[in-house]
Amino acid sequence: MIKRRTYTLRFILEWLVVISVLVTMLIGLVSSIHVNEASLSASYLENNFRYAQKLAGNTTEVVSGMQNTVNALAMHTAEHPFSNKDLDDWFSVNKQYFQSLFIADAHGIIRQVSPSVKGILPGTQLTSPASQQALRLKQPFISEPYYGKAGHLIILVSSPIVDQQGTYQGFVGGTIYLEEENALNRTLEEHIYGDGSYVFVVDKTGRLIFHPEKKRLGDIVTMNPAVKQALEGKSGYAEIVNSKGVSFLAGYSHEKITGWGIISQTPRSVLDKSNRQLVGNLLLTALPFLLVTVAIVWLISKNISSSLSKLALYSDRSVGSGGDEPEIPTTTSSIYEVQKLYQSTRMAIRKVNRRLTQLQAEVRTDGLTGLANRKTFDAALQERIRRQAPFSLVLLDIDHFKKVNDSFGHVTGDEVLKQVAKTMLEQTREDDLCFRYGGEEFGILIDDEHVQLAWHIAERLRTAISSQKQQTGTSITISSGVANFPLHGARPVEIVSMADQALYQSKADGRNRTTLFQPKQARSRHVR
Structure with a gap:
């Protein structure tokens, strides 16, 4: 007959506690990671959404201010003769918004320009698609971003000049270089943080017009889910995967005047870093408790197993001893006492539970009136x-x-x-x-x-x-x-x-x- 392997009570208790503690730690760790990740994810999504909304609102204010400035200049030009010095004065006041201001006649020929730019002088014929569109529309107009002859990414803000008889005389235009310093650029400048968060902007066609990586300007990113939502006029947040396969927590908003989409996003990898820190902190915190618990259980199990071992030895000696029954150990109780201890413990637990129930009711109730407290x-x-x-x-x-x-x-x-x-x-x-x-x-x-x-x-x-x-x-x-x-x-x-x-x-x-x-x-x- 094969002898079955046996284990001491102390060994079982110690390992049971160690395994229980480890499982509890694991469950707590997994739960903590899940809660931490969900909380941080929701926080980043909400913050990025709010920030995208804020930038969209700021952009609306800046663009409206630029359009109002050009409108006012067009009305003034229609009512009074306007010299190049007058235009220089206007530009000096509004140079934080524009890279240049110019007045063109109904044929698209520049009459005044400030400041003077090489290749753009009075008498120059405007040929850009944005200028031609302004001539056709004959109404206030903000162009799509386009590349000028010098390679600048430009937005044209224009307003028609109409005399007192209602005759179209041309238009006033203001140019904004998206890559240079101006009010709009400062509003939509790069927002890169230590955790990898940043903002990018697309025009109505889904083309990048602001991005931390300058070389990506002009790229079409309409496959980005956040870009799609923003260009459809929606605002919100979502977890997305960009064209490089990187997961981001993105907030997006639609700018109503230009039709641009503004996206603020944070890489999901920041959650991994936070989770690693959380795991490290939990382990450092839990390890001393684990060691103390094992030590306490070892002492308790030693005390219990000592008495039960004597009982087991007494039982073993009693089997086959005939009439010479060994002396009952004095350091432990008999089987009867163990049963009585079990019964007493069970009764005590019932009493404790009844008392706990009573205490819970007392804790929830006002002692005088019997109402909830x-x-x-x-x-x-x-x-x-x-x-x-x-x-x-x-x-x-x-x-x-x-x-x-x-x-x-x-x-x-x-x-x-x-x-x-x-x-x-x-x-x-x-x-x-x-x-x-x-x-x-x-x-x-x-x-x-x-x-x-x-x-x-x-x-x-x-x-x-x-x-x-x-x-x-x-x-x-x-x-x-x-x-x-x-x-x-x-x-x-x-x-x-x-x-x-x-x-x-x-x-x-x-x-x-x-x-x-x-x-x-x-x-x-x-x-x-």
């Missing part, structure tokens, strides 16, 4: 907002409660609080959460999107309480404030603050009334 309310409020579930919050306060305590004592005051809590449970629905907020302040969480329902419940409760005789022999009144999520706020502190403001409005208006929160410009609704 402030901690339970805070958790319920946050959970509803996390689920985006519409609800209304009613905060109520017993009017002049201090007088009850001063006149009749705190014992009577406690009875009044209990009676109010009992009435709250009677006048609300089963699913409504009634809670004691603190002192003589109470509240109700009402799961319903209609704030009027909460207002009616609060009114019904107010009426019921005011009609009751209390331990004092008199009646009491309450003041209430009602606020709604998401109508009046999006965060817990906002909802509580709005309900509290409405409650204080009830107090200010004479107490014994319910006030529905309204913005400051509107009057709050209240009933007495």
Whole structure:
């Protein structure tokens, strides 16, 4: 017969703990990486989207300003004779926007230009596609980027010159060199960060007109998903893979005047770096705990296995000993005691569980009134907002409660609080959460999107309480404030603050009334 291999209890316990700890660490590590990656990914996507939107808005402002400048110059030229010195003065004021300003007649011949540029002088015939298009359109016009004779990537901003008789006299043009210093270039300059993030811009045809790699200017990138969305007039964010196979977290926006697409993106590799740092930190943090845990388990298992080993030895010696039964070890218990220990432990666990259940209920409940306490309310409020579930919050306060305590004592005051809590449970629905907020302040969480329902419940409760005789022999009144999520706020502190403001409005208006929160410009609704 083959003898089966056996293991000591100490060995099993130690390895069980080590494996359990390692598995727990692995699960925690994987979960942490997943959460970290999801959180960072969402953050980068949102930030890049917001930044692309900001750049699009800035670009709109700059381009509008340039067009307005050219329009004003065209109107001035149509009304007054214009010399080259006058044009120089205009350019001096607006040189942060343009590389040059010129006035052309109806045949596309330059009459004035500032500053003088080699090859572009008065009398020069304009032949660029953008100039010809400006002559044809005879209206304010911003051209697509094009390459000039000197190899500059240019945008032409033009406006027609029309005299008082409505006759077309030509146009005023302003040139913007995208690769040189100007207001538009500064708005759309390179944004490269240490993590590899950068911005690029495409025109309406999907051609790169701004990019950190200058050699890529002019490339067509319409296959990029973010570019496609931006050129379709959409704004948003997405994880994309560019033409080089690199994954990016991109935000994109559409510039409405020029039709350009603006994309801000961060390489996904930044998440890998963050995850590596996270793994390293977790391992460094967890390793000491692992060693301490193994040491503690080794000591405990040694203690347990020592007693059980003696029991095992006693059992082994007892088998086949006949009538000479060995002496029962004094350092351990018999089988009966082990069973009793198991039974006692099981009973103890049941008692502990019952006690824990009781403690949990006590932790969630106000000891005096039996309503949910402030901690339970805070958790319920946050959970509803996390689920985006519409609800209304009613905060109520017993009017002049201090007088009850001063006149009749705190014992009577406690009875009044209990009676109010009992009435709250009677006048609300089963699913409504009634809670004691603190002192003589109470509240109700009402799961319903209609704030009027909460207002009616609060009114019904107010009426019921005011009609009751209390331990004092008199009646009491309450003041209430009602606020709604998401109508009046999006965060817990906002909802509580709005309900509290409405409650204080009830107090200010004479107490014994319910006030529905309204913005400051509107009057709050209240009933007495």
